[in-house]
Amino acid sequence: MTRVLMKGAEAVGEAAIKAGCRHFFGYPITPQNEIPEYMSRRLPQVGGTYVQGESEVASINMLFGCAGAGVRVMTSSSSPGISLMQEGISYIAGAELPVVVINMVRGGPGLGGIQPAQSDYFQATRGGGHGDYYTMVLAPSTVQEAVELVMDAFDLADKYRNPVLVLGDGIIGQMMEPVEFPEREPALVDKPWATTGCKGREPNIVKSLLLDPYELEEHNRKLQQKYERMKREDVRVETVDLDGAEVVLCAYGTTSRVCRTAMERLREKGVKVGLVRPITLFPFPEKTIQSLDPKKVKFILTVEMSLGQMVQDVKLYTEGRIPVHFFGRTGGVVPTPQEVVREVLKRLGKEVEK
Amino acid sequence: MTLLKKTEILPLERERRVTILAGPYGSGKTEIAINRAYAAGRAGRAAIVDLDIVNPYFRSRELREEFERKGIQVAAPRGHLAQADLPALTGDMERLLADPEVRIVVDVGGDPAGARLLGSYAPSLEKVGYALFLVVNPNRPFVSTPEEIETALGEIEGASKLRATAVLSNPHLIQLTTPQVVEEGHQIVLAGAARLGLPLGGLFFVPEFLGSWVPDCGDVPAVPMDRFMLPPWFEDIRRFAPYRDRRSLMEGAPPENKGE
Structure with a gap:
């Protein structure tokens, strides 16, 4: 493995190619234009297809068709573009197709701005579009982790025949870090349901339309079983220094790195602080939150680049046993380690330096 | 061996009032431009021109206040345009070019797309005299061999409608930079520059990552x-975690494997 210096967006593109993705459809939007740009440059070199759709709506439907044909396919966008894709993502979830969608989140609502944010958490973890479905959501905190999670995303999409969303933010997309690409062959699986031309077999039909309510209910129950299986088999979380922690920070992606720096400052001030970093946002690492000891942990502080979204899940799974507080900046503002330190000290009733 | 100080003007900058940094994106143009602007600021009146219409983040305009405190003028879109992903340009470039007392450092956007912009200033730049440096980090994609460097830099020089003065060698892997990374990378850059028929204007290195080690690259100034x-969160930058088995991050994995 050799190390290269890559922007998050480029690394995501290369990881997809290493995972056997040969098809990309998308429409540009800041701050993730380097993904389509990279794919437009690399895919022709490996015999793949790059198409810039006339819109996000068109692009996600190209994914629908491509995934229906049984090949690995990806798109990428940022918040407003992902909103446009939601109808298609719902159809893809309904039709049980494996696709990978990258969202490099920017500040919202509406057109918002082009700076990084985490304010699409609700949209990402509650399905996003209409209907009773979820997408799996993976949240990298480094460029290296983005590489690994994108490669995993293709395997997980195939495993569950479900869309997998990789939720980064503008910083993960734009920052450069050294990365290495794990040497592994893409784990391509047999897809007997794919529309590959029905020579010698009955036709396969890929669709999300089920007009009989009993049939549709049955279909929804089957989908729910997949989501339950995700919760059993594929929850990922990183925990740091939870043993003996009196304060537990909870953050994902970019803000988890801000928290890591804040933790060093807090330790210097004698605060016993730990971190829960969800890597899968759906399924959420509920057991990790449930296992925190109310006798030891004074409070959990959820830190986000939003005005409080993941904090609702943290509250849900603490079931009122531990106080849950929130600190966040939004609109493209990134919380600083100092702000997090101040918030923790304030909550502990300790003196806060100006 | 020629070792310059951080705040010293490069030999190839000496007779020229304008220093232009161009190159593939991610090659380190902005960092070098900021360092060059500080060097220019010590030598006299100076300005940095941010012509980056390619990147939305990590642009030299973000340091406007720091530059202005040091008396260095900043020419970049202001106000809400500063944060826009529009190809917005400032009219200040022509004003600065007309002022013979000001040393100018120009930070150009990456790739031919960013360099093309220089063409519109070419007539004035020819009159004033410039050094156009092509910055390259061979640890970046698409410039990792002498052949790729020749192609990429050739395209950028062509798009700029200006003649490149020299190549600047900037081999690094941020916090994982070692003397070996610098030395091996520099050899690739040297070979690429030779294919283009361009001299090396300097080898850049970050002492923060290399301690007291200093590259020895003959006649090429080490900067x-x-x-x-x-x-x-920059304080954590050295805590980069190399590739590791993701299975230890599954919820329910044995605690000893979890986390750190």
Whole structure:
């Protein structure tokens, strides 16, 4: 493995190619234009297809068709573009197709701005579009982790025949870090349901339309079983220094790195602080939150680049046993380690330096 | 061996009032431009021109206040345009070019797309006299061999409608930079520059990552530099976690494997 210096967006593109993705459809939007740009440059070199759709709506439907044909396919966008894709993502979830969608989140609502944010958490973890479905959501905190999670995303999409969303933010997309690409062959699986031309077999039909309510209910129950299986088999979380922690920070992606720096400052001030970093946002690492000891942990502080979204899940799974507080900046503002330190000290009733 | 100070003007900058940094994106143009602007600021009146219409983040305009405190003028879109992903340009470039007392450092956007912009200033730049440096970090994709460097830099020089003065060698892997990374990378850059028929204007290195080690690259000046474009949590930058088995991050995995 050799190390290269890559922007998050480029690394995501290369990881997809290493995972056997040969098809990309998308429409540009800041701050993730380097993904389509990279794919437009690399895919022709490996015999793949790059198409810039006339819109996000068109692009996600190209994914629908491509995934229906049984090949690995990806798109990428940022918040407003992902909103446009939601109808298609719902159809893809309904039709049980494996696709990978990258969202490099920017500040919202509406057109918002082009700076990084985490304010699409609700949209990402509650399905996003209409209907009773979820997408799996993976949240990298480094460029290296983005590489690994994108490669995993293709395997997980195939495993569950479900869309997998990789939720980064503008910083993960734009920052450069050294990365290495794990040497592994893409784990391509047999897809007997794919529309590959029905020579010698009955036709396969890929669709999300089920007009009989009993049939549709049955279909929804089957989908729910997949989501339950995700919760059993594929929850990922990183925990740091939870043993003996009196304060537990909870953050994902970019803000988890801000928290890591804040933790060093807090330790210097004698605060016993730990971190829960969800890597899968759906399924959420509920057991990790449930296992925190109310006798030891004074409070959990959820830190986000939003005005409080993941904090609702943290509250849900603490079931009122531990106080849950929130600190966040939004609109493209990134919380600083100092702000997090101040918030923790304030909550502990300790003196806060100006 | 020629070792310059951080704040010293490069030999090839001496007779020229304008220093232009162009190159593939991610090659380190902005960091070098900031360092060059500080060097220019010590030598006299100076300005940095941010012509980056390619990147949305990590642009030299983000340091406007720091530059202005040091008396260095900043020419970049202001107000809400500063944060826009529009190809917005400032009219200040022509004003600065007309002022013979000001040393100008121009930070150009990456790739031919960014360099094309220079063409519109070519007539004035020819009159004033410039050094156009092509910055390259061979640890970046698409410039990792002498052949790729020749192609990429050739395209950028062509798009700029200006003649490149020299190549600047900037081999690094941020916090994983070692003397070996610098030395091996520099050899690739040297070979790429030779294919283009261009001299080397300097080898840049960040002492923060290399301690007291200093590259020895013969006649090519070795130029130490500071870093300015840091992520918001920059104190943790050295804690980069190399590839590891993801299975230890599954919820329910044995605690000894979990986390750190």
